[in-house]
Amino acid sequence: MRLKLVKENTNFDFFGRWKLWLGISLLMMMIGFGSYLYQGLNFGIDFRGGTTIRTESTQPVDIAAYRDALEGLELGDVSISEVFDPNFRDDQNVAMIRIQAQDGQEAVTVDTIGVLETALHSIDPDMKFPSVESVGPKVSGELIKTAALAVVLAIGAVLIYIWLRFEWQFALGAVAALVHDVVLTIGVFSELQIKFDLAIIAALLTIVGYSLNDTVVVFDRVRENLRKYKKKPLAEVLNISINETLSRTVMTSVTTLLALTALFVLGGDVIRGFVFAMIWGVIVGTYSSVFVASTILLYLGVKRDWSKTDPKAGGQYANIDA
């Protein structure tokens, strides 16, 4: 017997309460955006400059002692946090120390790092520093601009592609879903104060790609069904299409989440934030392709008379007999 996550011939009504779903999405977006305005993102050094040092010691991490050791060095804002990971050995105690960008310097100087390491060695002479990263304010400023540009470009490119392959209403629906996903992801990073660095931008763009993937599959079916059921109202056609693709939507989300969960638990602490963003994005992206993209499409309405004009208007597969 087959494992079936979604039973055959579902007939859920996805639009009966469309105002409620859209309202929830709007509320979530507002909370996310509010959180971003109120407490801002916990930017990593990629975006605000500064230095991070990863320390590894056989003795337990005593954050207060670390802070005391670094107190007299006048490094400005110092943050120290312990890192946990199931992969660590019993005597492997790891902490991350972040210091702000130093006045008048781009990347931190050799001397500053030397002083820091000496100070930390007073706690544990055998302490190791498996990674030291330093980004100057000049580069971090550029990185944040490039990153923002990348996200905007990606969304723009997709808007154009879908507009060409479908209709502008589809494109707007898809982009609304993307904006929804990006805002919610930034919101969750702001709310939980997870470190937001360059890798998270990569994750954001992947979420854009994934959410789109999902939306496009639903839209593809909508396009097909619009030709098949010419008399049915749009809401019904949308509902049929989502129900027909529901099994696939769930299957793909589950396989992707399975893979990502493995990476989240076992992939090490270095990329955990990155993987978290993607897991969140897959969940939000799946939700948004049904409840945001399609709802917006319903709201905007679609031109229904394609078949009478050019049979190829819907793209190169539009003439496939349905």
Place this chain on the structure above:
Amino acid sequence: MLQFESWKRVLIWITCLVGLLLAVPNGFYTRVEQHNDAVAAIELGADTPENQEMAAQWPSYLPSSLVNLGLDLRGGAHLLAEVQVADVYQARMEATWPEVRDALRPLRSTVGTIRKQPSPVDELRVRIGDVAGMQLALETVRALARPVQSLTGIGAFDIAVSAVDDVIVVTLSEAEKLATDERTMQQSLEIVRRRIDEVGTREPTIQRQGTDRILIQVPGIGSAAELKAIIGTTARLTFNPVVNRTNDGNVIAGAGNSVIPSIDEPGQFYVIENAPVVAGDDLVDAQPSFDQNGGAAVSFRFNTAGARRFGNYTADNIGSPFAIVLDNEVVSAPVIQSHIAGGSGIITGRFSVEETTNLAVLLRAGALPAKLTFLEERTVGPELGQDSIDAGKVATMVAFVAVLVFMFLSYGLFGVFANIALIINVGLIFGLLSLVGATLTLPGIAGIVLTVGMAVDANVLVFERIREELKTSKGPARAIELGYEKALSAILDANVTTFITAVILFVMGSGPVRGFAITLGLGIITSVFTAIFVTRLMVVIWFERRRPKTIEV
């Protein structure tokens, strides 16, 4: 649709086979890496039995390209340096002053006194005593201009000369600035490369980025600080005329001069002219040696142009001292005893033998034409990299097995087809990565894991569609055919959009992010290929053999 022509079948299997074959070396990473190193060494002439033995570890008929491991996996140091190209303008302006002075000197009767004025570093300002002579003075100075030597600057001259009241302002022309920047960058890149090569580490990356930046990545090095020490910051050698010796570091130097300390006599300062007689760029050789008293020294030799200038200067200034200046410190300031022709000489000082060896290396590699500022530096220890690889391996295996089991449970036999395709898919990704010599980073591993999750999507689309078509009871053959046909547009649209974002990531991103974009992008290509060709071919072959009356997907 269920008919596959035989040439297509052969082509599909060959593609898979070649892809997998290319991926094989990555399964024996250390062994193949040693083999490659040994082969390279033998080619360079180090044909030792050890190297032969290392080379024999991997058969030569198999492919030996490997996926490069990024710094975050291998450990090493990453530096982003900005070359202060404007430094060179200052040197150029300083060198122009003696020329301008010498050109105007014979015209004193018309232009009056000539005085250098304080000015921004990329300008030369000369005040003349008699404004009436300005026209002649400008013409004379303009005559010193030389055509710019670059492809883009043809027809332009290197300096721009204008007059402000009684002051002549000389600046570098825009075309010359561009040409100078370009030369400075080329020189800096070359020098950084040579210095890193002297240390002999494996596969360093030294790349120009944008107009004035250099990206330096050296795997296996202990820290960015170590790397900085190797590159050095300036090591600029010049020979300057000495105006005065003093014990007062705050003495007023006068226009065109500066006060700099002695390297080994504390409290001793020299006032020197900023415009050097000869600079380190004119050096062709430097070797550690000994002076006549047996003290450690560095002997050097100039090229023809440098030798001529040095010869003329020493002939004109017998009896006066000149300073050998290294990174703004006077190494020594000997008195010129005689005309030094031939362009070779010796630098003595209180050096140890080791210091002279290092100094000779630095001088030989050439001075950096401008200062480097480090904008970004990252060090990853090799243990952390190894931990990341191990964690990545385990995570990928678990993800893989989870997806395989899930697919089998959901789709039975068709799930097995999809699973075989998925294994081929991951093999193809590694094969392609090795083929294009891409770099695998930690986010890149995440990209592969994500692909494992998403790669089945295309198959899921098809299988779900076949299920739907079966419901309308068209018979299995027709259902499979329609399933593939109708799912195709969704598969293409969905993957093209994801591919667009991967391309944008690749273009805009850098370092690890770019590594992620590469695996994601290649993963999309291979997963579409495996879904619409490999899985389908397997389904078709199975269907031809069994001819089932009913199928369950």
